[in-house]
Amino acid sequence: MTARRxxxxxxxxxxxxxxxxxxAVVQDYVSSAEPVGSRxxxxxxxxxxxxxxxxxxxxxxxxxxYLEQPHTSxxxxxxxxxxxxxxxxxxxxxxxxxEEEERITHMISDETTKADEIFRNMARVVASMTHTxxxxxxxxxxxxxxxxxxxLPLDDRRAILLVVTQDGNVSNSxxxxxxxxxxxxxxxxxxxxxxxxxxxDLSTTDEKTILxxxxxxxxxxxxxxxxxxxMRRALAxxxxxxxxxxxxxxxQPEFQNVEKMQDILNLLEERDVLHSILDTAMDRPLAVxxxxxxxxxxxxxxxxxxxxxxxxxxxIGTMAVIGPTRMExxxxxxxxxxxxxxxxxxxxxxx
Amino acid sequence: MTARRxxxxxxxxxxxxxxxxxxAVVQDYVSSAEPVGSRxxxxxxxxxxxxxxxxxxxxxxxxxxYLEQPHTSxxxxxxxxxxxxxxxxxxxxxxxxxEEEERITHMISDETTKADEIFRNMARVVASMTHTxxxxxxxxxxxxxxxxxxxLPLDDRRAILLVVTQDGNVSNSxxxxxxxxxxxxxxxxxxxxxxxxxxxDLSTTDEKTILxxxxxxxxxxxxxxxxxxxMRRALAxxxxxxxxxxxxxxxQPEFQNVEKMQDILNLLEERDVLHSILDTAMDRPLAVxxxxxxxxxxxxxxxxxxxxxxxxxxxIGTMAVIGPTRMExxxxxxxxxxxxxxxxxxxxxxx
DNA sequence: GTTAGCACTCATGATAAAAGAGTGCTAATA
DNA sequence: TATTAGCACTCTTTTATCATGAGTGCTAAC
Numbered sequence: 001m002t003a004r005r006x007x008x009x010x011x012x013x014x015x016x017x018x019x020x021x022x023x024a025v026v027q028d029y030v031s032s033a034e035p036v037g038s039r040x041x042x043x044x045x046x047x048x049x050x051x052x053x054x055x056x057x058x059x060x061x062x063x064x065x066y067l068e069q070p071h072t073s074x075x076x077x078x079x080x081x082x083x084x085x086x087x088x089x090x091x092x093x094x095x096x097x098x099e100e101e102e103r104i105t106h107m108i109s110d111e112t113t114k115a116d117e118i119f120r121n122m123a124r125v126v127a128s129m130t131h132t133x134x135x136x137x138x139x140x141x142x143x144x145x146x147x148x149x150x151x152l153p154l155d156d157r158r159a160i161l162l163v164v165t166q167d168g169n170v171s172n173s174x175x176x177x178x179x180x181x182x183x184x185x186x187x188x189x190x191x192x193x194x195x196x197x198x199x200x201d202l203s204t205t206d207e208k209t210i211l212x213x214x215x216x217x218x219x220x221x222x223x224x225x226x227x228x229x230x231m232r233r234a235l236a237x238x239x240x241x242x243x244x245x246x247x248x249x250x251x252q253p254e255f256q257n258v259e260k261m262q263d264i265l266n267l268l269e270e271r272d273v274l275h276s277i278l279d280t281a282m283d284r285p286l287a288v289x290x291x292x293x294x295x296x297x298x299x300x301x302x303x304x305x306x307x308x309x310x311x312x313x314x315x316i317g318t319m320a321v322i323g324p325t326r327m328e329x330x331x332x333x334x335x336x337x338x339x340x341x342x343x344x345x346x347x348x349x350x351x
Numbered sequence: 352m353t354a355r356r357x358x359x360x361x362x363x364x365x366x367x368x369x370x371x372x373x374x375a376v377v378q379d380y381v382s383s384a385e386p387v388g389s390r391x392x393x394x395x396x397x398x399x400x401x402x403x404x405x406x407x408x409x410x411x412x413x414x415x416x417y418l419e420q421p422h423t424s425x426x427x428x429x430x431x432x433x434x435x436x437x438x439x440x441x442x443x444x445x446x447x448x449x450e451e452e453e454r455i456t457h458m459i460s461d462e463t464t465k466a467d468e469i470f471r472n473m474a475r476v477v478a479s480m481t482h483t484x485x486x487x488x489x490x491x492x493x494x495x496x497x498x499x500x501x502x503l504p505l506d507d508r509r510a511i512l513l514v515v516t517q518d519g520n521v522s523n524s525x526x527x528x529x530x531x532x533x534x535x536x537x538x539x540x541x542x543x544x545x546x547x548x549x550x551x552d553l554s555t556t557d558e559k560t561i562l563x564x565x566x567x568x569x570x571x572x573x574x575x576x577x578x579x580x581x582m583r584r585a586l587a588x589x590x591x592x593x594x595x596x597x598x599x600x601x602x603q604p605e606f607q608n609v610e611k612m613q614d615i616l617n618l619l620e621e622r623d624v625l626h627s628i629l630d631t632a633m634d635r636p637l638a639v640x641x642x643x644x645x646x647x648x649x650x651x652x653x654x655x656x657x658x659x660x661x662x663x664x665x666x667i668g669t670m671a672v673i674g675p676t677r678m679e680x681x682x683x684x685x686x687x688x689x690x691x692x693x694x695x696x697x698x699x700x701x702x
Numbered sequence: 703g704t705t706a707g708c709a710c711t712c713a714t715g716a717t718a719a720a721a722g723a724g725t726g727c728t729a730a731t732a
Numbered sequence: 733t734a735t736t737a738g739c740a741c742t743c744t745t746t747t748a749t750c751a752t753g754a755g756t757g758c759t760a761a762c
Contacts, residue, residue, distance in 0.1 A: 147505075262598065388724050406724085426724065714752080723742105724743095727741100
């Protein structure tokens with residue numbers, strides 16, 4: 001139960017006792033959701049000083065911007081700066097209990113071969129363990145390397161177009177066979193295209209690539225234009241974002257009013273904010289954004305903890321935990337650390 | 352603006368004026384969300400009688416169970432029975448404006464070959480036009496006829512398993528090639544399996560079928576057991592339910608309290624109620640369930656309008672519009688009628 | 703430097719009174 | 733006989749007032 005990890009002597013006027021008090025305020029507010037008074041801290045956190053002393057220190061912490069007061073005669077709540085200091089210097093990631101680890105490893109077992117499934121399950125399990133809205137998505141690798149395309153027979157007039165990438169992703173669509181053409185002919189074309197595109201990055205495959213291909217094989221491809229449309233659509237990186245826990249999140253006391261709930265529901269339904277959270281780059285594999293630190297203003301009074309998942313140095317997916325600023329940062333971060341380690345370990349062994 | 356469509360002389364004590372009054376109450380309550388008083392009706396709906404007369408009739412309508420009173424000195428609101436009578440006998444489906452028809456036909460254009468996309472768009476457009484939570488799903492045809500399976504090469508140790516049905520659906524999964532086996536060998540096996548399963552209904556493919564197959568080709572398939580697992584999973588009918596409009600729905604006045612909002616969010620996140628709404632059979636292609644008429648109790652104070660979409664007599668999908676009991680039934684039904692007709696027309700032409 | 707004591711502030715909750723909407727009944731009316 | 737005006741009555745909603753209590757911030761004593 002030590003309150004500090006980083007002594008950081010440069011921090012203006014942050015002596016040890018103030019740190020302990022800030023730590024106590026955050027701790028208490030996170031679990032009670034009520035402004036914390038000096039007496040509460042004197043009673044419940046064994047600091048060895050009276051409430052008056054704590055009151056003085058809290059005033060200083062307020063002046064320095066770590067604490068806020070909803071109104072004159074209320075207790076204190078942590079400010080963004082306060083949470084930030086807590087996360088950076090005071091908090092330690094929680095360790096999970098055996099049961100919890102068990103539950104996670106069970107839910108992310110490699111039963112399900114599809115990576116998508118794993119991320120869906122991760123979002124669910126984190127949401128249910130932390131009362132947060134959790135979102136996760138497999139990484140659609142930026143370098144989406146073409147492997148081959150193939151046509152499969154369906155009936156006289158239609159065929160199935162498959163686009164296969166080197167990491168085993170398949171997208172399929174039903175295409176009409178151009179009148180006067182046959183599936184064999186289409187496969188012949190496909191083989192040429194395979195040769196042409198082999199090893200290429202699909203994210204750079206656009207109109208121009210198709211045109212230069214057309215030029216190369218010296219043939220009119222207009223009858224196949226609809227097929228190219230299908231192909232391009234199949235290649236479009238459609239990242240599926242899995243989410244869970246919105247119902248748990250809005251049960252938290254800070255969401256017990258209609259506007260906040262509507263905000264959450266909008267977030268959930270509109271989806272693009274969730275996408276952008278997961279999409280933005282990170283300099284570390286785990287990052288915390290507190291309240292207004294979030295670039296998106298619809299997240300201005302939420303906190304986001306975001307984690308990248310790597311296997312063998314390769315980014316395979318991202319997960320974000322969205323909760324109130326009054327979030328159990330230690331627990332969420334501990335959970336994500338564990339998952340990062342476990343997932344890497346599990347998938348590496350699988351190979 | 353005629354108030355009746357069905358005279359139904361058998362209906363106990365329902366004279367013409369009472370019908371007009373009931374119609375007016377529903378009409379007014381639907382648009383205002385406030386209990387409707389006798390004076391309001393006298394003023395805004397040209398019935399040619401005074402508020403006192405209307406008051407008397409309203410009292411009768413109340414006694415007969417068509418209207419309810421939130422409290423003694425409040426106006427009346429329609430009861431379930433009142434809405435039911437309105438929907439069955441008083442209401443007419445709205446006609447859409449040209450713009451609205453335009454918008455729908457545009458959003459459901461056959462640009463997108465995938466039926467799934469169409470239903471997703473339908474859910475969205477209806478939600479946005481009616482402030483309801485709208486859900487839609489393509490029908491996973493009960494008779495899901497096997498076409499063939501095929502293995503495609505991926506790398507030395509892995510292959511892609513494709514299961515193709517006769518209507519062109521493809522599901523894929525990456526499977527490991529059993530040690531000591533090769534992809535050619537697997538395709539050989541697949542060909543035998545294709546022969547064995549050809550034309551069979553996939554929903555009946557279970558452990559036993561596999562066993563009898565194993566018996567037939569007289570070979571130990573244990574190395575391939577994981578592949579069969581993948582196959583079975585690929586065959587599992589995973590109906591995707593598209594939804595939209597929850598954010599619009601909870602903006603309605605009756606949802607301006609936390610419990611109701613939580614109920615909606617639960618509905619949205621849990622998903623299985625939505626599934627069951629779409630799954631239950633219907634005796635007519637369009638049905639209305641008002642409040643407690645819904646079998647599921649989480650829908651007890653919501654109304655559901657559900658429509659089936661057919662093409663050439665074949666059921667291809669279902670859509671349900673979930674709103675407050677105070678719903679614009681005429682508009683929703685008119686909208687769904689139009690979509691049913693349009694979709695059938697459009698897809699038939701496509702063939 | 704720490705602490706007890708106390709006046710002061712402000713949110714919260716209870717209570718009461720006033721306002722307003724709409725009914726239900728009665729008696730008058732066409 | 734059906735309709736309507738009139739009015740007392742009911743019940744919700746709004747507003748005002750007051751008491752309560754939590755917590756601070758300051759001062760003076762330790």
